[in-house]
Amino acid sequence: xxxxxxxxxxxxxxxxxxxxxxxxxxxxxxxxxxxxxxxxxxxxxxxxxxxxxxxxxxxxxxxxxxxxxxxxxxxxxxxxxxxxxxxxxxxxxxxxxxxxxxxxxxxxxxxxxxxxxxxxxxxxxxxxxxxxxxxxxxxxxxxxxxxxxxxxxxxxxx
Amino acid sequence: xxxxxxxxxxxxxxxxxxxxxxxxxxxxxxxxxxxxxxxxxxxxxxxxxxxxxxxxxxxxxxxxxxxxxxxxxxxxxxxxxxxxxxxxxxxxxxxxxxxxxxxxxxxxxxxxxxxxxxxxxxxxxxxxxxxxxxxxxxxxxxxxxxxxxxxxxxxxxxxxxxxxxxxxxxxxxxxxxxxxxxxxxxxxxxxxxxxxxxxxxxxxxxxxxxxxxxxxxxxxxxxxxxxxxxxxxxxxxxxxxxxxxxxxxxxxxxx
Ligand code: SF4
Ligand code: SF4
Numbered sequence: 001x002x003x004x005x006x007x008x009x010x011x012x013x014x015x016x017x018x019x020x021x022x023x024x025x026x027x028x029x030x031x032x033x034x035x036x037x038x039x040x041x042x043x044x045x046x047x048x049x050x051x052x053x054x055x056x057x058x059x060x061x062x063x064x065x066x067x068x069x070x071x072x073x074x075x076x077x078x079x080x081x082x083x084x085x086x087x088x089x090x091x092x093x094x095x096x097x098x099x100x101x102x103x104x105x106x107x108x109x110x111x112x113x114x115x116x117x118x119x120x121x122x123x124x125x126x127x128x129x130x131x132x133x134x135x136x137x138x139x140x141x142x143x144x145x146x147x148x149x150x151x152x153x154x155x156x157x158x
Numbered sequence: 159x160x161x162x163x164x165x166x167x168x169x170x171x172x173x174x175x176x177x178x179x180x181x182x183x184x185x186x187x188x189x190x191x192x193x194x195x196x197x198x199x200x201x202x203x204x205x206x207x208x209x210x211x212x213x214x215x216x217x218x219x220x221x222x223x224x225x226x227x228x229x230x231x232x233x234x235x236x237x238x239x240x241x242x243x244x245x246x247x248x249x250x251x252x253x254x255x256x257x258x259x260x261x262x263x264x265x266x267x268x269x270x271x272x273x274x275x276x277x278x279x280x281x282x283x284x285x286x287x288x289x290x291x292x293x294x295x296x297x298x299x300x301x302x303x304x305x306x307x308x309x310x311x312x313x314x315x316x317x318x319x320x321x322x323x324x325x326x327x328x329x330x331x332x333x334x335x336x337x338x339x340x341x342x343x344x345x346x347x348x349x350x351x352x353x354x355x356x357x358x359x360x361x362x363x364x365x366x367x368x369x370x371x372x373x374x375x376x377x378x379x380x381x382x383x384x385x386x387x388x389x390x391x392x393x394x395x396x397x398x399x400x401x402x403x404x405x406x407x408x409x410x411x412x413x
Contacts, residue, residue: 017174035307040295043304047314054350057224058359082365087216091223113214113260114365120242120279122407124366125212133262 057091060084064092075149088148108133111142200308202347203374204403205381205390206283208412211368213238213281215260220363222258224348226338233334234258235345236285236360241411242266243277249411257281282412283369285360286311286332286345287393287401294324294333294344303342309402310349315341329397347371374402 030045064085065072075081086092088110089102117130137145146152160168221236222229237256243249250266261281264271292311295303302317303324313324318341325333325342336343348358352371356362361369372381381404384390390404393412405412 021174031301036305040292040305041307042301043312044301044314044317047304047312047316048306048349050314051312051346051349052353054225056351056354056356058220058362060356060362084216084363084365087220087363087365091220109259109262112262113216114212116262118213118261118264118279119273119276120281121276122209122278122409123212123280124210125281128212 055093057093058084058086059092059095060086067096071149078150078152080148080151106141106143108141111146111148115142199375200373201375202288202308202310202352202402203372203381203385204285204288204347205370205372205384205406206403207368207370207406208280208282208409209407210366211238211281211283211364212366213240213257213261214365215257216363216365217283217360217369218256218258220359221345224351224359227343228337229258231337232256233337233343235332235343236283239282239284239412240266240279241282241409242271242279243411244271244275245277246275251411278409280407280409282405282408283360284330284332284393285403286328286347287330287399287403288347290400290402291398293327293329293397293399297323297327299323306349310347310352311344312346312349313342313344315339318342329394329399330401 028044028046031043032045034041034043034045061072061084068085072085075083088105090105092102093099095102112133114125114128115130116133118125120126142148215238218234218236218238221227222234225235227233227235232255234256237253238261239251239253240257240261241249241251250269250271252267264273266279288310290309292303292305295305295311298304299321300317300319302314302319303311304314305311320335320340320342322335322342325335328344333342333344335341348356348360351358358369358371361371370381370384372379374382374385376382384406385404388406390406391408392401392404393408394401
């Protein structure tokens with residue numbers, strides 16, 4: 001065949017080859033097919049480690065207990081023992097170094113998450129000690145009367 | 159006699175002929191396919207108890223803070239749905255702000271229902287099911303969404319091109335675009351925590367034990383034991399995706 005017919009073909013093949021070669025350099029070595037084959041595990045393996053290295057922010061009450069022993073042991077005597085410190089005080093992250101002081105959520109809304117009465121059968125919500133937010137001292141913060149670390153009124157000192 | 163011109167030409171052709179297969183066929187190499195197979199088997203699974211959940215939303219709050227999902231954006235990796243079934247057969251559901259602030263009013267979907275009219279009402283936490291046969295992974299054209307050997311479906315932010323196929327393919331609607339990274343986003347069972355032996359942020363934050371996570375291929379695992387021995391359900395079983403988030407006490411109204 002005459003070369004003027006084949007020449008465009010060579011150009012196309014050349015471009016394809018070039019693209020494939022560049023691709024070979026760009027695609028990382030660990031991008032491949034793993035345990036479950038092409039349909040489910042075709043990926044860059046090192047991404048697993050990138051996700052593992054993501055920063056942990058919530059440290060759990062166990063982390064708080066050594067420095068805040070008094071607070072920890074008092075709340076452990078109450079029904080609020082099941083609540084993580086970080087649910088009201090924000091994630092500890094690198095506390096105490098950074099952030100040195102954690103915020104405290106003292107809002108009425110925070111307490112109403114569980115203690116606003118909802119008449120829901122087939123849900124444990126109906127069994128929690130609860131109030132009607134429209135009639136039980138509306139407009140004042142719950143912490144005015146209740147200490148979240150010792151929520152029963154007997155534990156409340158003026 | 160070979161000319162200098164021909165010599166260069168043939169050399170280049172020869173080099174290309176060697177280079178192309180070496181650089182491109184690699185991803186098809188079957189010997190690599192099983193090379194990384196992990197022998198100590200881990201399979202992460204999740205258990206949700208709809209009776210125990212009280213709709214406080216601490217889990218959603220913890221998830222957003224832990225996983226850097228913008229707190230006020232209307233997207234979330236996990237959410238809690240409220241179901242109120244009335245005596246006259248209506249089913250009202252809602253999940254305002256993904257239930258980030260909990261449920262404090264008896265106004266499902268903005269409608270006030272009298273206590274006497276309620277047949278049943280409960281809360282259903284939802285999250286990515288880390289399906290055994292994940293359609294989101296099947297459709298991803300670039301291999302950015304993938305399933306790790308422990309069953310968790312992860313999204314590679316460097317490779318995601320934001321085409322949104324996975325968002326369309328997931329029958330559970332658990333995926334969204336991350337407003338900051340602009341890549342596909344979803345729950346990954348707090349991969350940074352479970353791989354360090356910690357609980358997911360939502361499991362840790364839940365005061366009522368409504369959420370549990372475990373290695374279900376471990377015979378001593380509590381979640382695995384409950385799944386094997388008790389009556390549990392999964393969402394949309396008929397799709398064949400084999401979800402690995404199991405529900406206790408799920409009723410037929412939940413979709
Ligand atoms: S629930 Fe949706 S996003 Fe999660 S693995 Fe299944 S298909 Fe993928
Ligand atoms: S923290 Fe637990 S009880 Fe509260 S909404 Fe979430 S799953 Fe339900």
